[in-house]
Each structure stands twice: as C-alpha cells, then as structure tokens.
Amino acid sequence: MSKGLGYLVLVAGVAGLGYWGHADHARKIETAIKVQARSLAQTATHSVVADVSGRDITMSGLVDSQSEADRLLQEADAIEGRRVVHSDFEILPTASPYMLSAEKMADGAINATGNAPNQAVRDTLAADAEVAGLDTLELASGAPDGWSDSVMAGLAALKKMQTGKLQVEDQTVTLTGEADTSADLNEIETISALSPEGYDWANTVTVLRPDVDIYRFTVTKTAEEITAEGNAPTEEDSAKIAETTGLSPVFSLAANVPDGWSSAIIGASDVLTQLETGALSIENNKIRIEGTAPTEEVATATAAALDALPDGYTVENAITFIPPDIPAEMSVTYDQERGLFVDGVAPEGLSAARVAAALLAPAIEGDLQETATDEADPIIGALEEVQPFLGELETMELTIAGDQTKLVAETLADADLDQITNRLSALKGLDDVIVTRATVSYNEGDTRINPLTGKSETFMQGFWIPKATVSEASVEVCGDISTEILEGQQILFLEGSADLDATSRQVLNALTGVITECFAGNNALVIELGGHTDSTGNDDANLALSLERAESVRAALISRGIAEERLTAKGYGETQPIADNETEEGLAANRRTTVTWDEVAEAPEPEVDEAPQSDTEELPQPEVDESAEPVSDETPEADGDGATAEDGGETEGGEAATTE
Template sequence: MRKPLGVLALVLGVGGLGLWARAYNAHEIEQKITAEAAGIVAPAIHGITSTVSGRDITAKGIADTEAEKSGILAALNGLPGRRVVHDQITVLPKVSPYEMSLTKAEGAEALTAAGSVPSEAFRKDIAALPGHPDPGPLVLASGAPADWDRLVKAAAAALQPLDFGTASLTDDRLVVTGQARTPAEADLVHAALQDLAADRVEVRLDLLDDGTPPEWHFSYDAFSGAQVSGKLPVGLDEKTISAATGIPSVYSPAHQALIGEPGHEAALLGVLAPWFPSVERLNANMAPGKAEIFAEVGPGSNTALLTETLQSGMKAISPELDVSVTVQEVAPRGDEGEQRTNAITGQTEELRGGYWLPVANITPSLTECTAQADAILGRSTINFVSGSDQLSADARAVINQLASVVLPCTGTGGLQAKIGGHTDATGDAEMNLGLSQRRAVAVRKELIARGIPAGDLRAQGYGASQPVATNDTEEGKAANRRTTIEWTGEGPQ
C-alpha cells in the first residue's frame, strides 16, 4: 500500500513542478517581449506605444511614413516568443509640396503661421522662435525636407527687421517678401538667411527709403493750391510745409526719407511765404544743396526785385546752396469780372483790369471807407526801394488790397481819395518832400492801373511834416515812412 502512494506523490510533485516552471518562464518571456517591443517603438517620430498581453503585442499610434510603420511591425514580428502582433498604427498623411508660411502683420509683434508641421515636438519649437508664432493652426503632416527646422528658423529671423512681410516655405525653398524701412533693415534680412544656399532663397523687399538723396518738387497755383511730390527729406512733411508757407492745405503724394538729418528745407520755403499772395504759379525743384525756383506773377510786380529778394533770402539761410530763381510776369487767367477763391489767402478775388483784386465786404461810406483803408495800411506798409519811388517787391499785394476798398468807395460810394506820401526826418527836408510826392504819385498810378478813375485820385507828398512817432529810433522812423488815404466827398446820398 505504501508503494503506490509514494509513486502517486512523486508523479504529482513532478507535474506541479512542471506547471510552476512553465508559468515562471511565461512571465519571463512576457517581460522580455515587453521590454524589447518598447525599445523597437521608442524611436518612432510621433510616439508609438506597445503593450504586451501574454505573448500578444499591440502597437498603437502614428507612424510618420509607411516605411516607418512597416519597419516597426517587422521588428515586432521578429521578436522571439511573440505570438501575435496587433496593428493599430495609422500612417501620417504625406503632403507634397510641403508648405508652411510665417506672416508678420503691420504693427504686430507676433507672427502667424499656416501650413504643415512635421511633428508635435516641432510645433512646440516653433512657438519659441523669434516673433513667437502661434503654431496652433499648423496641420500635422509628413513630407518635410530633412533640414526643415533650419529653414523655418531662418524664416522667422528674416521677418523680424521688416515692417510687415511673409516668409513662404515650399519644400526646400524659402521666399521672403515685405517692407523694410531702409537698406539697413534689408541687410539684416539677408544676414538672417546667409547660411542658406543662395539658390534656395529669394528675397523681394520694398524699401520705404532706398537710401537715395531726397529730391522733391513743390508746386503752387493760386486757383488750386499746393502739392508736393518726390522724396521729402527727414523732418519735412505736408504739415511742416503748410506751416512754413502759410498755405492752409498741401496735397502730398510724396514719400518720406528716413535716412539723414533735418536740413533747412522748411526755412527755405518760408522765404517764399510772403510772396504767395502775389504769385499765380510757382514751381520749386529741390535737392541736397540745390534749389530751382520758377514763379509766375501777375501784372504790376517788380520781377527783378522779387528775383533778387528770393535768391538772397535763400542764400542767407544756406550760403552753400546753389540757387536758381526765375520770376516772370504773366497775363491773368480768366475773364473780366470772373471771381475765384485765392488758395493761400482764402479771399474771394475778382479780375478787374488784369488784376485779381480781393472783393471787399464793404458798404461804402466816409466812415467805413476810412476805417477799412486805415486797417489795410495799418497792418501792411507800401514799401519802396530805399531813397527812391520804385515800389518794393512786396508792394503789389498791399496795393491790390487797397484797390479793393478804393474801387467801391470811389465808385458807388462817390468819394474821392487823396493819397499821402510821408517820410522820416532823415536828410534834407526839401528832398524828403519831393520823394514823398513821387511815392504818392507812384501809388496813385498803380491804383489807376487797377481800374480806379484818375479823376477820383489825388497824390500829395508831406515829407516829414506829419510824423506819427519819434524820429530818434529806427522803429519810429519806420512808422513815419508810410502811405495814407484821406477821403473827401459826401458819399452816397
């Protein structure tokens, strides 16, 4: 009896040991397969995972290409001891051509991105590039060139110096377009791309300032106003031109220089400012160290004096300036009695006897005519060349204003005007009396030329006999050198 029991115990012991050994080996095999499978999928670009149950392997995730997927599955199938490999790997779509763009909008600091990205890791890298592009819109896709990261980094760096622009990548080519302020910014763009092969890069930039010297053209027309074109120097724009010339509005299709230092341009235009009320047309071509002025003025202007005045005034501001000034008298445009609004003064003017005269808002009477004539002569002096009866270059505009009052006052107003000439007390009294008479006659002649009947005008010289200020100071002497209007007649009945 003991012998059969012993045999049974031995058989059971041996069988149990075999079952234990088999289970132990299976666990070891599973652990080994798990470790080896993890090593096979670890290099996958997009993070493929492997799980092992018993000796069955499940591979799950995204392969970059069919070749990567096939290689992983073949390696898993070659593992010793594996039973079945379950394929749950999808292949990333491949795009061709492989494209991506980075865009810098005007006024924006951050770049925007569009197109494809080769991996999630690369998506994170993009966000850290200059300009911190938002990689969110990028679509995960395979097909990128081997040095795609290098191209993208260069593209982001190239956009930084631009006001705005786009870097477009297509396979292994990069095209950068946009606007740079000056050649210095354009050089920075090229520097960012210098490590790339020249045949793989194209740069198309617009420069706000190409570095050429500023050359510009200023034009004025009494009918239509002022315009400036070309390339304006630093510190000069339509606002500074308007302030310098007194012209209320300046049309400017010109562009602005960004390189250089402000010059004397505004001051040079300021030399022209006092003369615009007498100018019909004016053109000025300006360049560094050079100014060409061509002006057309109406009848009654002293063109020689005006030419000399403009030239000497500009030379005083910029002695090294090469100045050319041409002033010529032209017949007025328009028909007798036609009206216009003067572009610089804003006054309504009427063409009378070949002169554009301001239209005075006046109801003629002795009191009103005296007040308006005195106001004109109080704020503006009719000047003469020193020691002579030759009217100065700026006298025409004052006489035009005076004529606009004298015309209605002697016409519908029925008054007569006596033009008085006055000097200071410097020099011989008798010579001053004669000079004042000749100057009064010169003013009378100009008023007659503007359509005022000669019979309504008299000229009287007073010399220094009627001072309005002391002759002991230059200011007082200047005040005493004047023209006056005295009215006679009863006026409208």
C-alpha cells in the first residue's frame, strides 16, 4: 500500500471514529432528557405526556390549572441539554362551588353526581359498588384539601340511613333524611366527627324507630267506639296487628321491642273486644286490662285467654261482670291537694266524664262500672247542687248507695262552718250531711295548683289567692280582667242581709288576685265598690242595704290584704238600673255590686289608725281626679238567693258583682 493510500485510510478512520463518538453522545443526551422529561410529567395532577425528539421536548395532556402548566414548562426548560420546549396542555375547568350530591332511595339504591379532583380519586370512589354514578363524576379543579376523604365519610354516613341525601359543597357537608334506629344515628354522628379538619357537618337526620324507655300499646272501648294507639317495631308488624285484631291503631314505630310484642297485642286486644266497655294497657312486659264483661261466661273465657298470652308477660286482670240487678253504689271524693276521684258501680249512662262535667271540674281520676238499675239523673242533680260549695271544702266524700246519698265534708279552716252546713243540709239531693272544720294549716306564701281550676294559688292572709296575669296596670286592662272574672262568678249575700254568702269566697279571692297585681303595678289606681238594688220595696231601705253590702265587699277585700285607703264603698240603691224592673230577669240584673276602677292624680296615703285629735278633725281622704274617665262594664246576677229588707226594702235576690 502506498503512503498516500495509508494516509487516506487513517483520515477516514479518524473521521468515522469522530462521527460515531458524536452520534453516541447525542443519543445519551436525548436519553437523559427523555428520562427527566417523563419524570417531570409524572408529577402532574392528571395525565401529562412528555415527548422528546432530539433535544426538543413537547409536553401535552390535562393539567389542573395554569399555574401547574407554568410549573411544568419552567421545570422542563431547566432540563440540561434541552433545546426547545413545546406545550400542548388542556387546562381543567375550575368548579365553584365544588360539589358532590348523593341520594339514597327507599329501595337502598344510591346515586351520585358532581365533581372529582382527578382520575385517581374518581377511580377510588368508583370502586364503591354500592354507589352508582361515581365513575362518571366530572373532573374539575378547585377541590378543598381533604375533599375526597369528606366525600367518602359522607357516603359512609348515607349508607347508614334508610333514605336521605348527602351534599358536599366546598367544606360544608349536609346530611338530611331518616335513620332507622338511634344506634344508626349514633354511628352517623361518629362518622361525622371523623371528617377532616375544617369541614362543617350539618346533620338533619330523624330516627324512624327511636329508642323508648317504655314500649306502650293502649286500647279503649266505649259504647260508641274503639280507639287504639301505641308502639310497633315495623310497618309490617303494624299492618299485621291491624289486620288480625280488626282495629285501626295509630302506631309510632320504635326500637327495643319486647319479645312476643305483636302476639301479646293481638291476644289481649281480642279479649278487650269481647267486653262491653273497657281499657287495655301494655307497658313493656306488663299488661293491664279492665272492663265489664257482658256475661259471666265471657268473664271466665277472657281470663283463660289472658293466661295463654306469651311467656314473659305479667297480666293484671281487672275484668268484672256485674249482674244486671245489682244496685248502684259509688263514691265521689275530693281533696284540695289531689283533686277529684270517682269509683264504684253507677247507673247506666253515668260515666266519670259526666261526673266531672256536673262538678265543672277539668278532670277526674278513676272510673265507674255501669249497671242497668237505678237512674242517673238524681245523682247528677245531687252533684250539681254540691258543685258551688267545692271551693269552700278541704275534703269531701259523696257516697251513693241505692237511693241514699250521704255527704261527709271538711270546710276550709276559716270558712263559715254554720252557713255551709245549713246550706248543704237544705239541699234536696242529699239525705245525710256531716260537715266539720278542717284542722290542716298552711303557711303564708305557700303555693299550690287548684285542682278545680288548674290555676296557681298563693296562701295570703288566710286565703288561697289565684295568681293573676296583668299585662298593664291600667284602668282599662284591670277593668277588663275583673269583668271577665265577674261574668263567670257572682258575689252573693244571705237573704235580706249584708252578710256574704259562703260561696262568694271564690270570686272575692279571684278579684283579690287581680287587684293585688294592678295595685302593685300602679300606685295611682283606686276602686269604688258600688251596691245596687232593684226598684222593689222602700227607697231608703234599698239605699241603706246597698251601702251595707258594698261595705261588706270592701271589708272582705281588706281582710285579704288589699290596702283600705284605695277602696271606697258607696250605695246607689235603685237609682242606676241597667235593665227593666218589670220582669224577674230585669230585677235580677239590677241587683248587683259594681267595681269601678279609676286613677287619681296622686297615690292615696295609707289610712291612719289613730283616733282624731278632736271631734271636728277628719282623717285624710284620697284626692280623685275628676277629669278621669272611669271604665264601666256590667254583669247582671242570675236569679238566685233572695234578699229582703225590713220596712219595705228590697225583697229578693243577691247582688252580682260587676265592673262599672
């Protein structure tokens, strides 16, 4: 080989070696760029691809935001050896508010709609096969920190509900719907407490079957209808009980049902339906049934049926059979502390409710069994005669045995024993009356609830004074309240006398309650008590009697603690009629006591008990504002006790108190 040829071969070898070395270096640089670019792409929130051609980088795909796109391009631009960086990003839309909603239907199906922050979260949520729609959640940016954990907690709580809705809006989680039991609700609350920090949960979840301390069922059978209500564990049990018993119960679903509950209800209800009247009560595992069996055979059969109820239940059998010829024998008792009670065998048609109505009582305890013998009307008549005196009695026992009626009573400690005894003894409906004075004592300021009125009362100055509610201590308001009292009650007097009837105590006590409140709220209020008569008899005698009666009312109010300097009494006789004196109704209307409220310029000074210094010295009198306009309302007295006056005075009728 010539020297020239050898030289050429050497040059070619060196050039080839150089080219190979350059190409190999370029491949290494490109490989390094690819590794770094692809690693960078994996840091993206969503799916981003990094393509490298030579030393050029092209990044494309879905990015969460413009700031993420800027970060990826900036870090790609920093890769050593890169030449040009290209981008082809799709920026994910931002959702505001960021939401997910789910609803659980009655069949247990759950459907969800809303947003997911990325595909990985969507795939994780979609793995929950119990919830449909999670795999199609719309990807969007803007999710708060911890959002996916809160969504999963919310879905877990929703699964514990019977039906309901879940809404996750930004950092507020709202659950509404119904949980089956209290235990389920407790689990929901526990899940809520484990939600990520910063999330507010608003749960409005009701319990379909709450826990109850006493599982109850009651049935009442009267001559007219049967009513039933109580607890049942499920709707299916409710339907079964209704279908089997033929009843239409009003059920409240509840958990913690005792074993054998439905069977116990069905068996005991079947017993009750065989009775003429009665009541069934089941509380947990205790059964009580009472009533009247139509025949002795039914009474025996029902007892056997009760013995066959499910094990674990105790039965109190109060079913009775009353032979049709048994006489009525019943008692009505009254106690100022406990109220009214009734017991025994009553004539047909006389129920405990009718006894309460005859006594004008809001409620009465106990029950009566009915017999076909005797009549109810005489007993009702006796009760109605006794009613006006109940408020004057501490205790009472009225017993009816056949055609004999006996009353044993104790009056209040300071009541007029002789008057009450005489009045009760004169009643036609009572055959035997024994009245004594109660020895019970009370302390000033003691309180109670009056069993006859249901009102709160305070023991003041020896009297039980009802608590009055006065919105404003004014002439108008106080006048309206006292008018309302006097429209329902009367101030009565003994015939031909200024002595108060014993039954007037209650209306005077009620007036005292109002006057006390009004005077306490307005020191300028004063009252005139006016006596009025009809036109029968001598004018002068009527005038004198009307004044005496007004003064009796004033004295009664003062004895109850009303300031005497704020009360005046005046007799008007027959000079201010409010009705025609030509009829009995008109005469009764004109016989009345009026209560006139007024307001003076200066509060009255307390009266001085000291005697005057001389025969001519007068005690100070309250100054009355002559320009004040008194409020006038009048309530006529119904016909009642007569009043006679000597020398041709008023001849009949007590005077009803009114406001004028």
